[in-house]
Amino acid sequence: MSALLSVRDLHVSYGAIKAVRGISFDINEGEIVTLIGANGAGKSTTLNTVAGLIRPESGTVEFDGSSVVGVPAHKVVARGMALCPEGRRVFTQMSVAENLEMGGYTRSDAENKETLEKVYAHFPRLKERRGQVAGTLSGGEQQMLAMGRALMSKPRLLMLDEPSMGLAPILVQEIFDIVKQLNDAGTTILLVEQNANMALSIADRAYVLEIGTIKKSGTGAELLVDDDVRKAYLGG
């Protein structure tokens, strides 16, 4: 079976700083795959590179069998990959509905109308607040908006960068439940998280990143009980 996303020997630098040093991983259709690791391990850099925001120094990124290296970010979306960025980055001065509309920028109005109903079904709170300016939403609601916005492009692969960041534990649970639901509904998910416990508990497979390289990989369940992982990332 060929992977939906296939990353091979990826190197990314910011000037003289090497952020990612030769990582390779695969994501198969229908999976939840998570990249865990400490701050600065290269998780977000990897996502941003896959999404086309950063050009890699070397290595290949293939999505659905064709290379996306050098494809600008605004064209990557139309190919079926959406990144819900770290820190949510909703358009705070635009309404909830307008934010969602931006998410469907590459799609036709008719398609967006249909997708919007699905997004509202996943996030009923967004429907209630559709006229509200996004900057006035709570952190959890903004995270839902950022995820809903990414879903508006009908991605086959949804990349989530630290969706639980800065949220109260009860909201973290809610967000992860929604991630699971989205996956059950057929969206493949690449999840980057510092909350390793949560991430591993919903992931089919996981990769552990350390200073730009992959240290370990396995199923979510395996890594949850792995001694090294427990010590380094799960606080025990």
Place this chain on the structure above:
Amino acid sequence: MDGVALIVSQVLNGLQLGSIYALVALGYTMVYGIILLLNFAHGDIIMAGAYILWIVLAQLGLNPVVAMLLAVAGCTLLGVVIDKVAYAPLRNAPRLSVLITAIGVSYFLENGAQLIFGADAKVVPSFAPVSSIQVGGLSLSFVALITVLVTALSTVVLTFLVQKTKLGKAMRAVSEDMGAARLMGVNVNNTITFTFAVGSALAGIGAVLYVMAYPQATPTMGMMLGTKAFVAAVLGGIGSIPGAVVGAMLVGFSEVFVSAIGLSVWRDAVVFLLLIIVLIVRPTGIFGRTMSEKV
């Protein structure tokens, strides 16, 4: 009756001057809103528009409607070319580099015009169909009325464009967060160029209306006009569309008022004094919001 006529005509003068400043200020504020650039070459686009009018009307002797359309089209094209040639290669450069480039473009346009057309003023033949119209016993300047009307209409169309259309929403998204807009599938570069096109088209309309009232073209005519419009944009809160219009009206009315009470030599000083006061009391301008630095 004379008193009323005087007041009405002065109010109209204020509105007329404010309208022209508004059309220029809108371009300033839109470009600032999207890439945080004070486009100092913006005023010189008016100058280019004035020369286009002169060429088409005085040299080629074509129809005024053709001249007006060519002036607006020429200004739009010039704005796009300036962005593509001078600013687009600097999209990831520090803001100061782009600012210095803008000053350079301004000098280039002014000196280029002087090289081509000479330093003396070129007189543009009058192209307003009538000079005044009678309303209820009052004689009102046709040019002033049309200026106010066209500006009001342009502002409405611009507001609709920015608030309701797909491109307008993309502009707002880019202005708030370029990276996030890119992730939505927005071509940021093209959106910025489009913003320059819209701003320059408004400057082109401003040029037509300005030359209708003051029928000549000089290489440096855009300088003071641009500076006043810049003051207007800052007064209103740079980045804000309603702010640009309100700021421009404030500047226009101040100038007309100062002239009307016989202190016309002070009119420029009063405008800058107004700017200083606003910057002290409310540095973000009337409609401005405090902006956090982008990371």
